[in-house]
Amino acid sequence: MDFRLNDEQRLFRDTLRSFVDKEIVPVARDWEQSGRYPTEIVTGMRDLGLFGLAVPEEYGGLGADMVSFALAFEEISRGWMGVAGILGSHSVSCFMLARHGTEEQKQQYLPALATGERRTGIALTEPGAGTDLQGIRTTARRDGDDYVVNGTKMWITNARYADPLPVLVKTDPSASPAHRGMSILLVHADSPGFEVTADIGKLGYKGTESCEVVLTDVRVPASQLLGGVEGRGMQQALSALETGRINIAARSVGVAQRAYDESLSYARERTAFGQPIGDFQAIQLRLAEIAVRLQAARLMTYWAASRMDEGVRMDTESGMAKLFASDQAMACAADAMRIHGGYGYSTEFEVERLYRDAPLMSIGEGTNDVLRTVVAKSLLAGRATIS
Template sequence: MSGHDPLSPEERAVVDVVRDFVDRDVRPVARESEHANRYPEQLVERMKQLGVFGLAVPAPYGPAPVSAPCFALVTEELARGWMSLAGAMGGHTVVCSLLVRYGTPEQRERWLPRLATGEVRAAMALTEPGGGSDLQALRTTARRAADGSYVVQGAKTWITNARRAGLIALLVKTDPAAEPAHRGMSVLLAEHGPGMTVSRDLPKLGYKGVESCELAFDGFRVPGDALLGGREGRGFGQMMRGLEIGRIQVAARAVGVGRAAFEDSVRYARQRESFGKPIWRHQAVGNLLAEMATSLSAARQLVLHAARTYDGGQRSDLEAGMAKLFASETAMRIALDAVRVHGGYGYSTEFDVERYFRDAPLMIVGEGTNEIQKDVIVRQLMRRGGL
């Protein structure tokens, strides 16, 4: 990366370790594992050893947390190797940040040490069938029982890590009659148990290996002390703050996929010759590479800007939304241009380019569609009076 390094020497070492892991262990097996749609158990175990799952967990529960720019660059490296690996730690990190920011002392003590090591991995359960990005329209309810526990009814969908998560941050309505609707929402820290069913694994264009599932809740009970922060009605605001780092993470994934597609294209354009010269010397191909490099660099800077804003403690939904919007659209465009550079080979499953083209759309629709991001951006622009 050119220009001023936003990381401390210690954080740069963290990113370098992850980059080496990706080059040595991930890229050689990613294509085969992805085509087999096989869960990357050994790679996830290695990520645990590297401390990837504890990047947002502070002492005394874990190591010193890294900055948001460092987290974004680690995510970029993982996605450069195989985007599914970045997905495996994305929602997990959001749940960690929710516990750090809003959890009771007992909740932090119970969960954060095991989340930091990856012994327990976490998932978010927000989206519902038919609800999409409209979280205020959610229908999953949690009724308080006589014994103080919550009884959950409803369904969630597109839940990454749903089968393997030991902790699920579950957004529910504890007061369905509340007006406005978001005032009646709460987050429950749920574990698998009777009444929670993984109803199906969703078939996907890309994002293979890591499961995305639907969850059904029918009389599912959650202890009363599993209410995040110990007070009802705060779940929507808690999740919105959590989604700021989540959208930065998705944007960083997009940069990683775009970078992989760009780097593969540069290598191929140097090696492939036509009409007696490397194809990068043909203006049509050279222009593609120039545009890819420019937009990729701009996307990374937007991500780092959003990360710095988040670290500053300011509300960063505008910056995170802009980063997610631009980086994801950039990744999609670069992935398509990488197919153009590779020609027929870009359409072959023997090259990684077709995987990037299948993975890139997830960042356009994930963590709130880009159409929703535009709505978030313009609302914040009006609220702030501009940039």
């Protein structure tokens, strides 16, 4: 059992680490506070080929293994978790298109998505349907060679840049169970009736937009039905979310790593009662706890990623990694704030941003409580074993 990265993965990580330290870390705090969109960072990610992480090599992408995929999100989130979201939704959508799209759809979109010439996201959630995706109300009625789409989507990352935007709809609202009547349509941003109406204010996860999208009598050609067959949208979305949970777990590791880095540096430099605060046992205990949580989350994330590379069903493993790593990110951010004391509450230090960013990971790609039930049901059904 080898827990080490191979040479190619280490080189990839080192390249990413250098990019993050030079291009993201120096500007993240100021740009986040001013609300500035990270255009230059996005350009840098394009130059590194990161928009092609989940695109197979035959379509011009990196075709990265899942451990390398996780490394990308870990390193970028160490610099600025919100920026990783730009890449995250794009990658989930690319994975879904590569796995489930028709050959014509792959040829049409994947090469440009791999270079970042096109960007995308995924529109699943609605004002009244988040975790319960079967409760969506957006409909797509067949009319000749088109579908006519009506509905509203919420919390859509990359909404102002996504083209096409995969949208989960009900092509048969009367189907029972509901998922049998759900499909995904690839909607072009310039379609009449397609409107990004508002950016949603957030506690953290800044740097990328999260938007409301309204579709009013949007006509979408039937050729834009993902995979060309109705009724498979729920399965297509859920399979893609397995990669989404890996990227959320890896983002959590990145946040925890930054919490550790900031805490260790502060404990060495800050003095109280004539000595570095790192000499006090209370601080040492918190530092040790952060380090243990961080490394455990990292190993579980890499384990889940490597299982996906083996080609096995891994909704259990990805769920376990996501919920554990995100819980640890929140705990590490809170301990980092305690180590910093009053300065941890100041916007002049990185810790307060980590504290605001961390909670999203326990919500995104399935809330942790829901994932706990997913894991438990998988164990009870015998689809996964712990040994």
